Amino acid sequence: MPLTPYAKKVMKRCEKLAQFSQHPDYIDRRYLTKEHKNANLQVAKWMQQAGMRTWQDEAGNQWGSYRSSSPNAKSLIIGSHLDTVPDSGKYDGILGVLLPISLVQYFHDHKQSLPFHLDIVAFADEEGTRFGTTLLGSRAVAGTWQEKWGCLRDSDDINLSSAMREFGLDINKIHAAARSVDDTMGFLEIHIEQGPVLESRGLPVGVVDGIAGAKRFEISVVGHAGHAGTVPMELRQDALAGSAQMIVMIEKAAKEHGVVATVGQIHSSSNAVNVINGNVVFSLDVRSLDNQKRDRCIDEIMNAIEHIAGYRGLDAKIRMTHDADATHCDKMLMDELRIACENSGIEPFNLSSGAGHDAMAIADLCPVAMLFVRCAKGISHHPSEAVTFEDVLNAMLVARSFIELKARTCEHELVA
Amino acid sequence: MPLTPYAKKVMKRCEKLAQFSQHPDYIDRRYLTKEHKNANLQVAKWMQQAGMRTWQDEAGNQWGSYRSSSPNAKSLIIGSHLDTVPDSGKYDGILGVLLPISLVQYFHDHKQSLPFHLDIVAFADEEGTRFGTTLLGSRAVAGTWQEKWGCLRDSDDINLSSAMREFGLDINKIHAAARSVDDTMGFLEIHIEQGPVLESRGLPVGVVDGIAGAKRFEISVVGHAGHAGTVPMELRQDALAGSAQMIVMIEKAAKEHGVVATVGQIHSSSNAVNVINGNVVFSLDVRSLDNQKRDRCIDEIMNAIEHIAGYRGLDAKIRMTHDADATHCDKMLMDELRIACENSGIEPFNLSSGAGHDAMAIADLCPVAMLFVRCAKGISHHPSEAVTFEDVLNAMLVARSFIELKARTCEHELVA
Numbered sequence: 001m002p003l004t005p006y007a008k009k010v011m012k013r014c015e016k017l018a019q020f021s022q023h024p025d026y027i028d029r030r031y032l033t034k035e036h037k038n039a040n041l042q043v044a045k046w047m048q049q050a051g052m053r054t055w056q057d058e059a060g061n062q063w064g065s066y067r068s069s070s071p072n073a074k075s076l077i078i079g080s081h082l083d084t085v086p087d088s089g090k091y092d093g094i095l096g097v098l099l100p101i102s103l104v105q106y107f108h109d110h111k112q113s114l115p116f117h118l119d120i121v122a123f124a125d126e127e128g129t130r131f132g133t134t135l136l137g138s139r140a141v142a143g144t145w146q147e148k149w150g151c152l153r154d155s156d157d158i159n160l161s162s163a164m165r166e167f168g169l170d171i172n173k174i175h176a177a178a179r180s181v182d183d184t185m186g187f188l189e190i191h192i193e194q195g196p197v198l199e200s201r202g203l204p205v206g207v208v209d210g211i212a213g214a215k216r217f218e219i220s221v222v223g224h225a226g227h228a229g230t231v232p233m234e235l236r237q238d239a240l241a242g243s244a245q246m247i248v249m250i251e252k253a254a255k256e257h258g259v260v261a262t263v264g265q266i267h268s269s270s271n272a273v274n275v276i277n278g279n280v281v282f283s284l285d286v287r288s289l290d291n292q293k294r295d296r297c298i299d300e301i302m303n304a305i306e307h308i309a310g311y312r313g314l315d316a317k318i319r320m321t322h323d324a325d326a327t328h329c330d331k332m333l334m335d336e337l338r339i340a341c342e343n344s345g346i347e348p349f350n351l352s353s354g355a356g357h358d359a360m361a362i363a364d365l366c367p368v369a370m371l372f373v374r375c376a377k378g379i380s381h382h383p384s385e386a387v388t389f390e391d392v393l394n395a396m397l398v399a400r401s402f403i404e405l406k407a408r409t410c411e412h413e414l415v416a
Numbered sequence: 417m418p419l420t421p422y423a424k425k426v427m428k429r430c431e432k433l434a435q436f437s438q439h440p441d442y443i444d445r446r447y448l449t450k451e452h453k454n455a456n457l458q459v460a461k462w463m464q465q466a467g468m469r470t471w472q473d474e475a476g477n478q479w480g481s482y483r484s485s486s487p488n489a490k491s492l493i494i495g496s497h498l499d500t501v502p503d504s505g506k507y508d509g510i511l512g513v514l515l516p517i518s519l520v521q522y523f524h525d526h527k528q529s530l531p532f533h534l535d536i537v538a539f540a541d542e543e544g545t546r547f548g549t550t551l552l553g554s555r556a557v558a559g560t561w562q563e564k565w566g567c568l569r570d571s572d573d574i575n576l577s578s579a580m581r582e583f584g585l586d587i588n589k590i591h592a593a594a595r596s597v598d599d600t601m602g603f604l605e606i607h608i609e610q611g612p613v614l615e616s617r618g619l620p621v622g623v624v625d626g627i628a629g630a631k632r633f634e635i636s637v638v639g640h641a642g643h644a645g646t647v648p649m650e651l652r653q654d655a656l657a658g659s660a661q662m663i664v665m666i667e668k669a670a671k672e673h674g675v676v677a678t679v680g681q682i683h684s685s686s687n688a689v690n691v692i693n694g695n696v697v698f699s700l701d702v703r704s705l706d707n708q709k710r711d712r713c714i715d716e717i718m719n720a721i722e723h724i725a726g727y728r729g730l731d732a733k734i735r736m737t738h739d740a741d742a743t744h745c746d747k748m749l750m751d752e753l754r755i756a757c758e759n760s761g762i763e764p765f766n767l768s769s770g771a772g773h774d775a776m777a778i779a780d781l782c783p784v785a786m787l788f789v790r791c792a793k794g795i796s797h798h799p800s801e802a803v804t805f806e807d808v809l810n811a812m813l814v815a816r817s818f819i820e821l822k823a824r825t826c827e828h829e830l831v832a
Binding site: 193194195196197200212214216224226227228229230231232233234235238240241243244245247248251254255260261262263264265266268270271272273274275276277283285287321322353354355356377378379380381 | 609610611612613616628630632640642643644645646647648649650651654656657659660661663664667670671676677678679680681682684686687688689690691692693699701703737738769770771772793794795796797
C-alpha cells in the first residue's frame with residue numbers, strides 16, 4: 001500500500017507550518033506565543049482529520065491519540081517539537097510531529113487498528129529559545145519539571161508563570177502534564193540528523209544509539225599585553241598565541257579519544273592590529289556517547305592547557321559551565337528499528353546524536369528510540385535546512401514497519 | 417657639573433604637561449586641538465626660559481632654537497612629539513621634548529655656547545589619533561607632506577584644512593614648515609623604549625640601530641559552520657581550528673626568521689558555544705629591521721597558510737593592509753651615541769625599534785639617531801607608562817655627552 005501521498009502531505013504541511021512565525025521575514029516560533037497556540041490548533045486539526053482524539057496538556061504540548069480498541073492497551077508515543085530557534089528551518093522537530101500524524105492518517109484511511117494507543121506528541125519547547133532552558137515541554141511530560149522554572153524570564157522580562165497564564169495554562173497544574181510510567185510502552189522520535197554522517201554514507205535514515213553527554217567550559221587565558229613591534233618573540237606572553245596552541249591541541253585530543261570537541265566562541269582583549277593580546281577567553285564543548293571516554297579526553301585537555309600556559313608564562317582559568325551525561329537508546333527499540341530498516345530495503349546503520357533532543361527528557365519516563373533522517377549538508381537551525389521527499393518517504397516506511405512490528409509483538413504478548 | 421636638578425625638572429614638567437588634556441579623566445591630546453595649542457604655549461615658555469628663540473611652524477610644530485654664535489652654523493635637531501593617544505601615559509614623545517629643553521637650560525645656565533644651532537622640536541602629530549594618518553608633524557618638517565591630507569577627516573567629520581584654519585594655520589603655507597636639507601646636521605630623538613628589552617638587560621638607555629618596517633595583512637578563513645555535537649571531527653571544516661593552527665605556525669616562523677609577528681585581532685563568525693566556526697578573520701603584523709628577512713618570513717607564512725587551508729578544506733583570503741620599509745639610523749650618529757654612553761658609564765647597547773617614530777619621517781631630511789630610555793615593563797600608550805628619575809638622568813648625561821662630542825667634532829672641522 002503506497003505511502004507516497006502521505007509523505008507528500010508531510011512535505012506540504014512542513015511548508016504550511018513554517019507560516020506560523022512571530023517574525024515576518026523568517027521562521028521564529030517560541031514557547032507560549034500566539035504562534036505556538038496557532039500551530040497547536042493547526043496540528044490538532046490535522047490530528048483530528050487522522051482520526052485522533054486530541055488535547056493540549058498543562059505544559060502547552062499538543063497531543064493526538066489514535067486509540068486502540070484493546071482492553072488495557074498501553075501507549076506508544078511518537079513525536080518531537082514544534083518550537084523553533086529564530087531564523088530556523090522548516091524541519092527540525094516539526095518533521096518528527098507531522099510525519100507520524102500523516103502515518104496515522106494512513107492507518108486511519110486503511111482502517112488499520114493497533115493493539116496499543118499510538119500517541120503523537122508535539123512538544124511545546126525543546127529549543128529553550130524564549131526562557132533559556134531547553135526541553136521544557138518534554139520534561140513536563142517525563143515528570144521532571146522543576147518548580148523554579150516558573151521564575152525563568154524571557155528577554156522582555158516576562159516570567160514563565162505569567163506567560164503560561166497569558167497562554168491559558170496554570171503552572172500550578174503543570175504536574176498533570178506528566179505521563180504515567182505504567183501506561184507507556186516507549187517513545188520514538190523522528191528527527192533530522194543535523195549532521196553530515198548519513199549524507200556522507202549515502203543513507204536516507206539511521207538508527208540513533210544514544211545522545212551524547214556534553215560538558216562545557218569557559219577558558220580564560222591571561223598573558224601580558226604589549227606592542228607588536230617592540231616586544232621580542234622570546235619575551236612575549238601572548239594570550240592569543242597560547243590559546244591558538246590550546247585549540248590545536250583540543251582538536252588533536254578529540255580525534256585521538258574519538259569524541260567531538262569544539263571551540264565555538266573566542267574573544268580577545270586586543271582589538272588592534274599592533275597589540276599583543278593580554279587576555280583571551282574561549283569556550284570548549286566536549287561530547288561523547290561514552291561519558292568515561294569524554295572525561296578522559298577532558299582530563300587530557302585540561303592537563304595540556306595547564307602545561308601550555310605554564311611554559312608560556314600564561315595564567316589559564318578553567319570554569320565548567322555545563323555538564324550532562326549521555327542518554328542511551330533502548331536496545332530492543334533499536335533492534336526493532338533496524339529490522340524495520342531492513343524491511344524497507346534500507347541498510348540498518350547506527351549513529352549517535354551529538355545534539356540534544358526531547359528523547360533525552362523522555363528517557364526518564366520510558367525506553368526511547370530515535371530515527372534520524374538525512375538532511376542537506378548537515379545544516380540545521382538555518383533557513384537552508386532541507387530534507388528530500390524521498391528521504392521522508394523512506395523514514396515513513398521505516399516508521400510504519402516499526403509500528404507494525406511492535407503491533408505483532410504486542411499481539412503475541414497478548415495471546416501468550 | 418650636576419644634571420640632577422635638570423633631570424628633576426624633566427620629571428616635574430612631564431607631570432605638568434599631562435594636565436593638558438581634552439578629557440577630564442585621562443590624558444588625551446590630539447592634533448590641532450585647544451590642548452595642542454596650550455601645550456605648545458607652555459613648552460614655548462620653557463624654551464624661552466632656557467634661552468631659546470621660539471616659533472610655531474605652519475604644521476603646528478613647536479620649535480625652540482639655542483642659537484650658535486658661529487657664522488654659517490647648521491642645526492642639530494633634537495625632539496619628539498607632544499600629541500598622545502587617548503588614555504595615554506606621560507612620557508611617550510613628551511620625554512623626548514622636555515629632556516632636551518632642560519638640557520638646553522643647563523647649557524644656558526652654564527653659559528655654554530655651541531658651534532651649531534641646537535633646535536628642539538615638539539612635533540604636533542605623531543600618533544595619528546585624530547586624522548588616522550601618523551607622523552603629520554614630522555612629515556611637514558621633512559618636506560614630505562602630501563596634498564591629499566588636507567581632506568583627511570576626524571571622527572566629527574572635520575577635515576584637516578578646516579581644523580588647521582581653526583587652529584590659526586594656513587594649509588596652503590604648509591610647505592614653509594619644511595626644513596632645509598643644507599642647514600641640517602642631523603636629528604636625535606630620545607624616546608621611551610615601549611618594549612621590555614632594556615629592562616630585561618638591566619640598562620637605562622640603548623642606542624637604536626633602526627626602525628623596523630612593517631607589513632600588515634588581514635587573513636580571512638572560510639570553512640563550514642556546523643553543530644558542535646553532530647559533525648564528526650573528520651568531517652569538519654572548522655575555520656577557528658584552522659586559524660589556530662595558522663597562528664601557531666606564524667609564531668614559529670617569526671622565531672625561526674628572527675622577526676616579530678603578531679596576530680592582534682581575531683573575529684569569529686560563531687558567537688555560540690555549540691557552533692563550529694564557519695568564518696574567522698585575523699590580522700597579521702610582521703616587522704623587521706631587515707626588509708628581506710621580513711619578506712622571506714612572510715613568504716613562508718603565506719605558503720603555510722595556503723597549505724593549512726588546503727588540507728583542511730578551508731578557503732583563506734589574504735589582503736595586505738600596510739607596507740612600510742625599515743629605516744636605518746645613521747652609523748656615525750650611532751657611534752657618537754655609543755661613545756656618549758661609555759663616557760656616561762653606561763654599557764653601549766644597540767637595539768631596534770619595532771614601533772614607528774618621528775625619526776622615520778625625518779630620515780628623509782637628514783641623518784637620524786634615536787636613544788631609547790628604559791620604561792617599566794615595556795608598557796606604553798597606557799596610564800601605567802613609567803620611567804624612573806635615574807634613567808632620565810642617565811639619558812640626559814648621554815645626550816649632553818653626545819652634544820659635547822658633536823660640538824668638538826664640529827669645532828675641529830671648523831678649524832681644519
